Amino acid sequence: MRFAIKTRPEHTTWQQLRDVWVAADQFEIFESAWHWDHFYPLSGDMAGPNLEAWTTLAALAQATERIRLGCQVTGMIYRHPAVLANMAATTDIISNGRLELGIGAGWNEMETTAYGIDLYPLKERFDRFDEGVEAIILLLTQEHSTFDGTYVQLREARCEPKAVQRPHPPIVIGGNGPTRTLRTVARFAQQWNSTAGIEHWPAINETLEKRCAEIGRDPSTIERSVNLRFDPSAGASGIADQAAAFAQAGADIGIVYLPVPHTPDVLEPIAQALRAVAT
Numbered sequence: 172m173r174f175a176i177k178t179r180p181e182h183t184t185w186q187q188l189r190d191v192w193v194a195a196d197q198f199e200i201f202e203s204a205w206h207w208d209h210f211y212p213l214s215g216d217m218a219g220p221n222l223e224a225w226t227t228l229a230a231l232a233q234a235t236e237r238i239r240l241g242c243q244v245t246g247m248i249y250r251h252p253a254v255l256a257n258m259a260a261t262t263d264i265i266s267n268g269r270l271e272l273g274i275g276a277g278w279n280e281m282e283t284t285a286y287g288i289d290l291y292p293l294k295e296r297f298d299r300f301d302e303g304v305e306a307i308i309l310l311l312t313q314e315h316s317t318f319d320g321t322y323v324q325l326r327e328a329r330c331e332p333k334a335v336q337r338p339h340p341p342i343v344i345g346g347n348g349p350t351r352t353l354r355t356v357a358r359f360a361q362q363w364n365s366t367a368g369i370e371h372w373p374a375i376n377e378t379l380e381k382r383c384a385e386i387g388r389d390p391s392t393i394e395r396s397v398n399l400r401f402d403p404s405a406g407a408s409g410i411a412d413q414a415a416a417f418a419q420a421g422a423d424i425g426i427v428y429l430p431v432p433h434t435p436d437v438l439e440p441i442a443q444a445l446r447a448v449a450t
Contacts, residue, residue: 172418174445175203175426177243177398178433180222181212187433188222189234194435196235198442200449203239203271204231205426208246210282214431217281225258232266239269243364243426244345246277248288248296252303252323253330256310260334268335273343273364274307276300276352297351298322304342304359311339343396347371349378357382362394364426369416372397376421396424401437403430407444414448 176195178188188206195201208224211217224242232240245255255274263270276296277283283290291299302320309316310330318325334340341361346352356363356379367375376395383390399413414425425448427441 172414172422172448173202173424174200174414174449175205175239175396175424176201176438176441177205177207177426177428179213179429179431180206180224180227181209181214182219182431183222183433184220185222185227185230188227189231191429191433191435191438192231192238192240193234194438196238198438200442200445201238201438202424203241203426204235205241205243205271205273208242208244208249209279210286211279225262229262229265232262232269235266235269237269239271240266241271241273241343244273244275244343246279247274247300247303248277248283248290252306253310253325253328255303256307256330259307259340260311260330260332263334263336263340264332266335268340270334270336270340271343271362272307272340273345274300274304275345295322297348297355301351301355301358304344304355308339308342308359347375349375349382353379353382354385356393357386357388357390360393362396362424364396364398366398369413369420372417372422373420394423395421396426397422399425399427401427401429401441403437407440410441411444411448414445418448 192204195204212219212221259272299322302323306318306323315327316325343362344356344360345364347367380390397417399410
C-alpha cells in the first residue's frame with residue numbers, strides 16, 4: 172500500500188498549510204498531498220477562515236518539488252468545466268507534471284445557497300458532472316474540442332498550453348454512489364477515492380468492479396484510494412491498523428487525514444507507523 176496526506180484548509184493560515192506540505196515533500200512514504208474544495212469550514216458551526224482550493228494548490232505546487240498534489244475533490248458545480256480544464260493544465264505545468272485531477276459532482280447546499288450557485292437536483296447534477304468530465308478530457312487532449320451536450324457546449328474550443336502529463340493528468344473521482352458515481356468512475360477515472368469505512372468499502376469496491384464489467388473495462392486499471400483518520404489521542408498506531416485493514420481488502424492508497432491545526436511535527440510518527448504497512 173502507498174500513502175498520502177490530506178490537509179483541511181479550514182481554521183489555518185497559509186503559512187501553516189505550506190509548512191506541512193513542504194515537510195511532507197521530504198517524506199518519501201507520502202507520494203501525494205491533498206486538500207478539499209470548499210469555501211466554508213466544515214467543522215464546528217461552519218464559521219471562520221477557509222483557504223480557496225485551486226489558488227492554494229497552484230502555490231503549493233510551486234512550494235514543493237516531488238510530492239503529487241490535488242483536490243479531494245473539486246466540486247464541478249463551482250467552476251465551468253472549460254475553466255477547470257485550463258486551471259488543471261496550468262497547475263500541472265507549474266508542478267512539472269504532478270497534478271492529480273480530483274473531481275466530484277458537488278454537494279454542499281450551505282455554500283451554494285450562500286453564494287447563489289445552483290446546486291441542481293441530483294439527477295441533473297450528475298448529468299452535468301458526466302458531461303463536464305467528458306468536456307475536460309477533450310480540452311486536455313485535443314487541439315480543438317467540440318462538444319454538444321445538454322448542459323456543456325464547446326465550439327472548436329482550445330485549451331493551451333496543454334498539461335505536462337499526457338494524455339492528461341490522472342482523473343480522480345470521489346464518491347460512493349453505486350448508480351451514478353461508480354459508473355462515471357468506470358468510464359473515466361484513473362483513480363477512485365472513497366470516504367467509506369472499512370466495514371462498507373469492500374461491498375462498494377465490488378460494485379465498482381461490476382460497473383467496469385458492464386462496459387468492458389479492466390478494473391485493475393483504476394487505483395483505489397481511501398481516507399485514513401488520524402486521531403491524535405490514539406496515536407499513530409491507529410493509522411497503521413486502519414491501513415493494514417484496507418490493504419487486506421484491496422485498497423491501493425491510504426490518504427491520512429491530518430488534524431487541524433496543521434503542524435509538521437505530526438508527520439514523523441505517522442510515517443514511522445505506516446512504513447510497516449507500505450509495499
